[in-house]
Amino acid sequence: MATKLSDEAKVEAYVRALIEAGRSxxxxxxxxxxxxxxCKFSPEVLETLSTMGREHDLALVKEFSKRYKEILDSEDETVSVTVTTAVPMDDALRAKICAKAEADLKAPVYLVERVDPSILGGIVMEVRGKRYDASVRAQLSNIRKTLSSAYVGSGK
Incomplete structure (x- = not known):
């Protein structure tokens, strides 16, 4: 009689198989x-990938992604806004950014959050292919350029 593997044994088997495949x-x-x-994927995304794998269609993932975005953009008025901050946003800041973006864009907003400590502070927003950089790193870079050109152009 075959015994059913415990969840721990299943996890171990899956992990070892993935590590072995990855190492090779x-x-x-x-x-x-x-x-x-x-681990962040929805069950629907995982099922779609699983189906594509069974059908030997994983080579279509890139084209799938492109077409998904095209259809979503043409059929949905929601605007994707990517916000990068140096530290994770709290609920109050997230709500404030969403409210401001929705008012400015006159459309519902889907907020994509990124954390990048290298921006030092401030915020970087990307929306509809445009980038708005109000990060501390960008401000310091602008100050450096201004001081450099003022020093070089001062004639001293």
Whole structure:
């Protein structure tokens, strides 16, 4: 009589299989990064990927992504706004940014949040293909350029 594997044994088997496959292709660490992102996928995304895999259509993932965005953009008035901050946003800041973006864009907003400590502070927003950089890093860069041109152009 076959015994059913425990969840712990299943996890171990899955992990070892993925590590072995990743090592044979020289990408075990890259697979871990992808897995961490995959944990955020909705059940529908996972099922679609699973179906594409069974049908040997994984080579279509890039084209799928492009077409998905095209259809969504043409059929949905929601605007995707990507916001990058140096530290994670709290609920109050998130609500304020959404409210301001929705008022300015006159459309519902889907907020994509990114954290990048290298911007030092402030905010970087990307919307409809345009980038608005109000980060501390950008401000320091502008000050550096201004001082550099003032010094070089001062004639001293």
């Amino acid at each position: 292709e020289g990408r075990a660490n890259a697979d871990l990064v992808q897995w961490l992102h995959a």
